Amino acid sequence: MKELQHLNKYFIKYKGRLLLGILITIIAQVFSLFAPKLIGNSLTVVQKYIDKEITDLAIVKDELFMNILIIVGASALAAFFTFLMRQTIINISRYVEYDLKNEVYQQYQNLSTNFYKKNRTGDLMNRISEDVGKVRMYAGPAIMYSIRTITLFACLIPLMFITAPKVAIYTLLPLPILSFLIYKLNRAIQKRSTIVQQFLSKLSTFTQESFSGVSVIKAYGIEPQIKQTFDEMVLEGKQKNMDLVKVNAWFFPMMILLIGASNILVIYIGGKQFINGEIEFGVLAEFIMYVNMLTWPVATIGWVTSIVQQAEVSQKRINEFLDVVPEIQNQIAEATPIQGNIEFKDVSFTYDDTNITALKNVSFSLHSGETLAIVGKTGSGKTTILDLISRMYDTDHGVIEIDQIAIKNLNLNSLRNAISIVPQDAFLFSETIKENIKFGKEDATEEEVIAAAKFASVHENIIGFKKGYDTILGERGITLSGGQKQRVSIARAIIKDPNVLLLDDCLSAVDTETEEEILTNIQRITENKTTIIVSHRISSAKNADKIIVLDDGRIIQNGSYDDLIEEDGYFKELYLKQLSEKDL
Numbered sequence: 369m370k371e372l373q374h375l376n377k378y379f380i381k382y383k384g385r386l387l388l389g390i391l392i393t394i395i396a397q398v399f400s401l402f403a404p405k406l407i408g409n410s411l412t413v414v415q416k417y418i419d420k421e422i423t424d425l426a427i428v429k430d431e432l433f434m435n436i437l438i439i440v441g442a443s444a445l446a447a448f449f450t451f452l453m454r455q456t457i458i459n460i461s462r463y464v465e466y467d468l469k470n471e472v473y474q475q476y477q478n479l480s481t482n483f484y485k486k487n488r489t490g491d492l493m494n495r496i497s498e499d500v501g502k503v504r505m506y507a508g509p510a511i512m513y514s515i516r517t518i519t520l521f522a523c524l525i526p527l528m529f530i531t532a533p534k535v536a537i538y539t540l541l542p543l544p545i546l547s548f549l550i551y552k553l554n555r556a557i558q559k560r561s562t563i564v565q566q567f568l569s570k571l572s573t574f575t576q577e578s579f580s581g582v583s584v585i586k587a588y589g590i591e592p593q594i595k596q597t598f599d600e601m602v603l604e605g606k607q608k609n610m611d612l613v614k615v616n617a618w619f620f621p622m623m624i625l626l627i628g629a630s631n632i633l634v635i636y637i638g639g640k641q642f643i644n645g646e647i648e649f650g651v652l653a654e655f656i657m658y659v660n661m662l663t664w665p666v667a668t669i670g671w672v673t674s675i676v677q678q679a680e681v682s683q684k685r686i687n688e689f690l691d692v693v694p695e696i697q698n699q700i701a702e703a704t705p706i707q708g709n710i711e712f713k714d715v716s717f718t719y720d721d722t723n724i725t726a727l728k729n730v731s732f733s734l735h736s737g738e739t740l741a742i743v744g745k746t747g748s749g750k751t752t753i754l755d756l757i758s759r760m761y762d763t764d765h766g767v768i769e770i771d772q773i774a775i776k777n778l779n780l781n782s783l784r785n786a787i788s789i790v791p792q793d794a795f796l797f798s799e800t801i802k803e804n805i806k807f808g809k810e811d812a813t814e815e816e817v818i819a820a821a822k823f824a825s826v827h828e829n830i831i832g833f834k835k836g837y838d839t840i841l842g843e844r845g846i847t848l849s850g851g852q853k854q855r856v857s858i859a860r861a862i863i864k865d866p867n868v869l870l871l872d873d874c875l876s877a878v879d880t881e882t883e884e885e886i887l888t889n890i891q892r893i894t895e896n897k898t899t900i901i902v903s904h905r906i907s908s909a910k911n912a913d914k915i916i917v918l919d920d921g922r923i924i925q926n927g928s929y930d931d932l933i934e935e936d937g938y939f940k941e942l943y944l945k946q947l948s949e950k951d952l
């Protein structure tokens with residue numbers, strides 16, 4: 369229960385509702401006890417009339433009529449309060465589920481890029497949905513059934529012992545066995561259903577991937593192999609499901625067997641006592657009803673125990689993520705204005721998961737409004753520079769300053785708000801094109817969206833679609849070409865009107881003519897913005913004020929375009945190579 373203590377803050381938050389729920393549960397339970405007692409009384413009255421102990425039929429009728437009225441009234445009230453009980457306690461569990469999901473989601477938002485690299489998306493999704501769902505079972509049904517069972521026991525057991533102690537003992541005897549067996553059975557069911565669940569995630573990952581990669585599958589003609597793998601997986605799934613079904617099938621027969629055994633004991637012991645004149649006939653009937661009333665709550669003890677155990681495991685998994693301290697922390701509460709003067713002072717950086725040192729003693733400076741082009745072989749550390757500027761990671765060694773302040777001492781929000789980044793793999797949401805562009809500026813007007821799209825040279829493409837800017841992208845809509853995606857992603861960055869614009873090889877999929885057009889536009893609007901362009905193409909570096917050439921994490925050349933095409937080295941080689949390609 370240690371892990372589940374995390375939920376106490378929510379129980380305190382909803383303490384009013386919880387107390388009301390407990391009270392209602394107790395009331396509902398008390399009203400449900402009326403019926404067996406009064407049915408027992410009624411049968412005793414009838415028995416006494418048959419035995420001629422009562423001779424006046426009117427008294428019998430009056431008594432029966434009164435009992436019926438009370439039974440109907442008490443049952444109606446019990447039903448009404450049971451309804452209210454569910455409305456309060458189950459509702460609380462939904463509130464707790466909602467709050468917990470929000471808490472986990474908020475934590476996911478705060479966690480750094482590194483965390484996402486170390487944990488699989490499926491696992492993140494599972495903890496916020498499956499695990500929170502299991503914890504909800506503890507916050508609602510488990511609490512509700514526990515209160516019901518405790519109330520029932522507290523009222524019923526003394527009542528049974530007062531009415532007929534010997535029959536009471538024999539009635540209660542098989543119940544702990546029932547509870548234990550249900551507990552054991554539930555554990556076995558849960559073990560097998562976890563296996564089925566895990567298998568289902570595997571199967572859905574496989575099918576999802578085979579649908580997403582259908583073009584590759586078709587192009588390589590491997591449909592038969594995929595079909596065979598799928599068949600084998602489904603067969604495996606069938607076996608796992610059969611294991612579960614076999615255990616599940618024991619549940620109700622076992623319940624019925626144990627209820628039957630309790631009933632037989634009551635009838636046998638109670639019957640003997642009745643024959644000996646130790647108890648009245650009505651008491652026998654009353655006890656048979658008690659057995660049936662007790663069976664389900666006793667069974668729930670086993671059920672609730674396994675729910676709590678599962679919730680504990682799930683909450684542990686949730687707490688593991690909630691306890692992670694985000695690597696990137698905002699240390700400055702107040703907003704800090706950002707001009708965009710960037711300076712790297714002897715910066716080195718190693719990715720802790722791969723242990724790759726992506727940057728080695730990198731130093732450069734860039735004034736606000738200047739453009740820097742970063743050129744270099746693949747894997748030389750270009751993207752890492754951009755990630756460090758936007759504080760996706762913190763440096764191990766050296767300092768990055770913006771406006772002469774170390775970036776760790778800048779307000780993280782201000783920093784990221786001042787930066788627009790166009791990543792290498794343009795990611796667009798399954799929304800309309802307009803929504804995707806407006807992602808950079810939520811309150812952007814239609815005109816601003818169009819201006820940004822024109823700027824990124826994608827407007828003509830967009831209006832060519834039947835629904836224009838309202839065209840839905842992704843799985844539910846159309847698929848944009850690589851170049852179109854890159855340009856929509858540029859429009860999204862531009863509309864934000866940032867002080868610092870970071871372009872990570874984001875023109876690689878557009879033709880040189882469009883590249884030229886976009887670069888001219890960028891130059892026009894970035895006069896007072898700091899811009900960094902990462903590229904493999906010399907043409908992208910042409911208008912830059914400064915160029916640095918990276919190789920294996922080190923700056924091997926730096927200078928202006930004119931300087932570098934004259935200087936022997938990687939840049940000149942690339943220039944000559946791309947020049948000759950152009951001539952071909």
Ligand SMILES: Nc1ncnc2c1ncn2[C@@H]1O[C@H](COP(=O)(O)OP(=O)(O)OP(=O)(O)O)[C@@H](O)[C@H]1O
Binds near residue numbers: 745751
């Ligand atoms: N998230 C990461 N985790 C671990 N290692 C990484 C990560 N990102 C990059 N690396 C490694 O760091 C080195 C530099 O990568 P980076 O992406 O900065 O290169 P790049 O110059 O941008 O390459 P490209 O031109 O191919 O985009 C590479 O060796 C890469 O394998």
